[in-house]
Amino acid sequence: ELSAAIAHNPAAQGFGSSIQASIGAASFPRDALDVHDLMKWADMALYAAKRAGRGCARLFEVGMRDDADCRAATRAAIRHALIADEMFVVYQPIATIATPQPMGFEALLRWRANDGAIQTPATFGDVFEDDRTAAEIGTFVLTQVLDQITRWNSAGVPFQSIAINATLGDFRSSNFVDRIVEEVDAGRLRGEQLCVEITEGMLLDRGARAVRQSIDRLHSRGIQVAFDDFGTGFASLTHLRQLPISRVKIDKSFIEAICADHKDRVIVKSVIDLAHQLGISVVAEGVEDAEQALLLRSMACDRIQGFLISPGIGEVEAARLARINEAPRAG
Template identity: 40%
Template sequence: MTKPVEALHGNQSNLESEMVVMPHLEQMLEDISDKMRLPSRLDPGDCLIRDAFDSAYPVAAADVRGTIIYVNRKFCEMSGYSEEELIGSNHRLLNSGEHSTSFFRGMYRQIAYGKAWHGEICNRRKDGSLYWVDGTIVPHIPERGKISRCTSIWFDITERKLLEEELRASKENLKRLASIDPLTDLANRRRFQEHISSLVHEYPRTKREFHLALLDVDRFKEVHDTFGHPAGDDLLKTVATRLRAMADQHLLVARLGGDEFGLILTACSSEQANAVLEAAIEAIRQPMLIAGTSRRCSASLGVATFPMHAEDGAALLKAAGLALHHAKMNGRDRIENFQPEFRDIAEKKAFLLAEIEGGLRQGAFEFHYQPIVPLADHTPVSLEALMRWRHPQRGLLSPAGFQEGFADQQVRAAFGMYMLTKVFGDVTAFQSYGLAVGRIALNLTSSDFQSDAFLDHFFKLSAETGVPLSSFCAEVTEGMFLGPSQKRVEWGLHRLHEAGVEIALDDFGTGFASLTHLRQLPIDRLKIDRSFVANMVLSNEDQAIVRGVIDIAHNLGVVVTAEGVETVEQVELLTDLGCDMLQGWYFGKACEAGRLPALLGALPDCRIQRA
């Protein structure tokens, strides 16, 4: 093994002069030697070489004890010291304190074996400021084989180092921004999922369970729509501040998007986790300032535990999401822990939605029609179109048999478009075999007004088939005038009404509609809910409600239809109260389009002559 060159005895600080030469000094020596017609293995300490570099780069030399024996003008300019201050001083005069002992030990070891050292060093100027140099220290070895001195050439790389530091800081900042939600300054979805993955990955070693909770601010959209976007942001920031106050090394809080937050709890039991989450909900319940007014908000929260409820992060998130859904369905402002049956319910619903999609594609849904009988003479019988599903296994189903499907907004919208196509086809068939009927009532949902597609399709089918829009009645429910779609529903109803479509308010008296709706919206007809009709013969209270509704409607110029009529006594009483139209099993159940002529021909005659 090669032995170190003698004479570099004593303290390793002899090498801590931090005098550096430009990289590739040996190549430069060869280049200079060629130009000067000198041998390529010229002594780096030779005065000719020093003169060659003297005007271009900082050059210095030190003896084996670290005493500086030579500096050039460039070296003095870079260090801030004069030649007089440097010559005879120890190289430690320039020590910045930025490098470790092991750094200098490696430098010493390389030079001790007679090899040039290449690297970067941070030095300190006379004024105390730091600067970086890149270069090489070359040992001078005379014929005796002992190192007599070291020559170094420096290249100032301070600007490059500063730029690198800025880039490093920028990268760290970008990395931070990539994991932080900009609105709330909480961890974002990416950081949240990374933490889940890390805990799942560590579980085989740690055997530590953890709890994942998803939190939604209740009725956030109402606040956002009522007070505006800035108020919604303020609400989210307030919630984030209250949740952040609870965070510690065992609780990560993140904003996942919109009004959804995520919490991950470690090192605690299920009971302890629920206590923390109850405290979180209670913190959100406290009054907060929104758009200058004090309001109380609440939150719904779903919790799942790893590995009890799922074997991977994705499944755990899904389990917590199912628990959150049940918390909302059960009244909000509560915590719901995941139960295995939640997954069964979700899978059943997903299967139902897939079946519905298939049924729509295959045309398995059809419409049956129920008569709406007028009490006034010379008025044609109207019809209500009611959807039925001819299911391949379960037979003919009414909407009650697939009610869960209507909870999905996209499915409701698909039903609306399908309904128009089917009903227009049926009405065209009615006309072809001379069946004279009044208006066809169609049951609409708020999803039909989410875009212009439904109304545009309505008008397009009317133009293509020649069936006038005045042949239809659009039935809407009171709940459609509440919530974020209210404005679009109102706009759509006005558009339909102006085109000749009658507007009927269905199930009147069972929801939240007020007389204001009758005054402000283009309502042509009220339909009294069957719950009032069922007992009106025996109940004075129900009879008074029905009478009041009929009187108010007539005073406002609105027609009244009573639903759920099943007995002759109800027919007689409603006739005496002045109801305009009757609908129910007394006149017949809804039937297929082909059976309508027979049904209409067998209707009991209950029409009266009005003065």
């Protein structure tokens, strides 16, 4: 009933609004006998509600304690992995499909586990809900990328920019933005060589104010800001109007069936046209075959990213691809 009441928002002065709340609850005396434990279990239920999606409500269940213990163990394992050099970064190319331009890259985190298996954030993404762990991972990735940019600049590797995925933990930790600003101000980094990717969820959370302030600081130093997974949220257009966004990345869910689904084609073409009218470049994610690439080219999409070009690769192979991409332009 509380969720429904919050979601019911009558129009004010002709303008509608959409508000949704995630709710977690624990009950006395079933779940706990003191306020401290009740609040702890209610908070645990709230995390479960957030993971279930917007507007969900969850009551505390005993099984949630096991989930919390598992997440705590994963956080500890990740901190150990950072110390033991088990974490590393790969670079997925972002290529133009019309006018020849230097290739860009997205830095992707990987974890080489004890058994030798390579894990992606999809398998341990829950740890990013913990600001401290998220900030530690963000610091690691940022360090790797800044060092990579320095090495490529010294070696004359032609590249447009390297994009990194920011989290709320990054923006709540002043060190993340402060370090980027310091690198630019010291002349060790050209602003256009780094792109910080954000998602809409970061702008709807209680940390949204810190994110907006950080975006403004980054923009003032020429750092590009990209809107990742564009089209999957509820207020994407509002954020395009309010924030200094340099690039939108159309979510792969719109690209998968773009050749067969008329509605997806209309949506993608509309996003591209709108973004260009606002002076924003467009990257299509999840491009896997030439037919998709040709269709996106006909729609004037600026860049594509996906397995058609390459999966995430090491720095040596990434530099090789960047040089190959540059060769026709030099000739």
